[in-house]
Amino acid sequence: MKLQSELEKLKELYIGNDSGTFERQYLSICENFPTDKEQIDNYMSAVINQSIKETDTFINETKVKIQLLNVAKIVSLSYIAKEYFHKTRAWLYQKINGNKTNGRETRFTPEEIDTLNFALQDISKKIGSTVISL
Numbered sequence: 001m002k003l004q005s006e007l008e009k010l011k012e013l014y015i016g017n018d019s020g021t022f023e024r025q026y027l028s029i030c031e032n033f034p035t036d037k038e039q040i041d042n043y044m045s046a047v048i049n050q051s052i053k054e055t056d057t058f059i060n061e062t063k064v065k066i067q068l069l070n071v072a073k074i075v076s077l078s079y080i081a082k083e084y085f086h087k088t089r090a091w092l093y094q095k096i097n098g099n100k101t102n103g104r105e106t107r108f109t110p111e112e113i114d115t116l117n118f119a120l121q122d123i124s125k126k127i128g129s130t131v132i133s134l
Helices: 003-015 019-032 034-074 077-085 089-097 110-128
Strands: none
Touching: 003 019, 003 034, 019 034, 034 077, 034 089, 077 089, 077 110
């Protein structure tokens, strides 16, 4: 029984949220590899930290999507894509939905978020300053 392969199995249990089996497997590994306790803990710490990063990324992407749902009812996202990003509507929707393009997930960069915020503020000013008169 090799430690690394046991840790990989443990990682799958952690990711799969099978807490009872995970705990039993963790204790079994610690019992079978008593001199490697620090390595085991470091490995699991790295797995947990990676999971936290992935969760944070998911939360942030979901926040953007939710915030844009209301905007999309009012403002044309196609217009934003064309006028502010010089891209297609499909490009913007891929970013919003985190679709895979060329085998990679597409996400907004910090600069693109800045551009998106600028676009929304600019459109807000244009709408706010518009007065219809006869």
